[in-house]
Amino acid sequence: MPDDGTPKKPSRIQQRNRSRILDAALDVFSAHGYRGATLDQIAEAAGLSKPNILYYFTGKEEIHVTLLSQLMETWLDPLVEMDATGEPLDELLAYVMRKLEMARDLPRESRLFANEILQGAPRMQPHLVQDLGPLFAEKCAVIQGWMDAGRIAPIDPRHLIFSIWATTQHYADFDTQVRVLVQDDPFDGARAFLDTLYRRLLTP
Amino acid sequence: MPDDGTPKKPSRIQQRNRSRILDAALDVFSAHGYRGATLDQIAEAAGLSKPNILYYFTGKEEIHVTLLSQLMETWLDPLVEMDATGEPLDELLAYVMRKLEMARDLPRESRLFANEILQGAPRMQPHLVQDLGPLFAEKCAVIQGWMDAGRIAPIDPRHLIFSIWATTQHYADFDTQVRVLVQDDPFDGARAFLDTLYRRLLTP
DNA sequence: ATACTTTTTGACCATTTGGTAAATCAACGA
């Protein structure tokens, strides 16, 4: 058998342990940031010994980079799905709601991402430039097209997208603060608020 | 002389060095988070030796806590200034713009705050509950009053405030990402966008 | 100048932390 780029397919146990480690690492990195996370914490959360973790990953950094790479896909997906041929307001509101659902269902991922950007994206700038950049430009053009056609009210598409990111991810990233200020689950209120917000902003 | 709570007033050199240290620490903590920051980094940034820093502060934690306490005042100030007797839309838009200016002029403070909340506010939950909580409730009531009087369009005041925090701080906290996606200075565009956003949302 | 206080430093320490090496244990096909 010729030695291609994927020399050997990972065994059952490899898959299981690697995903255990990544899940544990997501817990720890998202809660404490890169420097704040320790291999011991990850090991304990994964139910493995530290050297055993380093058997599956070459080091702390590789675990982190792997998480960020995997995350990028998930993270961009809702924006990818925004359909240029759909009804503009529906598409944008659906995008907002998908992002809000992600903030609720994947808060660890949101915080991992926020941590990374906060620190200046030392391990993600390439991904940002290569993956997010083109997608962002493409979708801005789509939205601009909708506005030029008079189907939604005109506004800077770039800042519109920023505002969607900010207002949705806020509920994951600043969860601690939000829950100090509102006692019950904030997501129902957030859904209603954001629906109204973007309807009033974008209705022509 | 009786020994009151403030035994001795700080000398000129004390004031100078303490503020040097705090400024350096703000740099380092905001860039790397609490765990990611080291006393050596702070010492170098402050132009002092590490033991000298520990002459002015009992430890890393005290520096961090001091920063957070000082920050809280600055941070709440724009909301405090929102005047119940003013013109509602003007007051809210002025609040948005003050927050946006803070994101531009005090990005280190914004990131320090964001880092702390992201990690679950381990050193700030008391401040949040005691200082921010009551102020938040008070201002929500003010806004609700404006809405009940029909002077601005009705919307959940709590999420309105969250959205203002999110959309303004985003430009400081996610600066790295923003600057990958828009080349020129984003703040002029942000100002125009947010003005339109909140005008359309709140105009009755 | 002198005595006294404040500030600064150099040399250390204990702990934590990312990472390694070699030995042991488990899986599994021939």
Next chain:
DNA sequence: TCGTTGATTTACCAAATGGTCAAAAAGTAT
């Protein structure tokens, strides 16, 4: 059953890091 490969652990290590301490240096008032 045996041998080979894959998986795991035990015992370490070197560097980094928060912090201490006593001595030196620099101010400061008399």
